[in-house]
Amino acid sequence: MSKPFIMAFTGHRIQSLTHKQREAIPVKIREVLGKVKKVHGKYLGVISGMALGVDMYAARAAQTMGIRWAAYVPFPGQESRWYEADKRDYRKLLKCAAKVVMVSKSRPKNKREAVGMLMERNRAMVEDCHLLGAFWNGTRKGGAFETMKIASDIGRIGMIYRMDDDGNFKVMYSEDQREFEANQPFHMPMEGSLENEH
Helix, strand or coil, X not given: CCCCEEEEEEECEHHHCCHHHHHXXXXXXXXXXXXXXXXXHHHEEEEECCCCEHHHHHHHHHHHCCCEEEEEECCCCCCCCCCHHHHHHHHHHHCCCCEEEECCCCCCCCHHHHHHHHHHHHHHHHHCCCEEEEXXXXXXXXXXXXXXXXXXXXXXXXXXXXXXXXCCEEECCCCCHHHHHCCCCCCCCCCCCCCCCC
């Protein structure tokens, strides 16, 4: 009997993405999910952290492709400071999730607590997935980079799409059958190839 295969996505917030990246990333996510779905079929599931940007692109892609997906929300009301249109989109999309995981049950009291809860959400996503897809612009700080480090630390399989400002991608880990089947942990060395990226 086949087992569920879970893919999580991480990447930058929408304000950190260029216009061309915003156009290219959703297309690439659908392409990647299409490849993984060919291997795992109805057993494929997706995790989204539900932040504006790559997270919500992944949720929308899964929804439109008929892939079951889970929303990993860091804390209640994470959208409270967003623009009204973004709040509406978020809440509408959240209702479509097959499962909502509220990582922290309480709201943060300050920015430091909020950052800690976001990191707890990122760790939960990585621990609960088999494959992490990361869209990364080379910045060696922030949530996307920290999530990649978590994946490396626990030996999770990972594919990193290094983006330039024009929305072109350099695949830093190959999209092969072995990775999609998750037979072996795939360590992402944060030193070496990533260290040399500029």
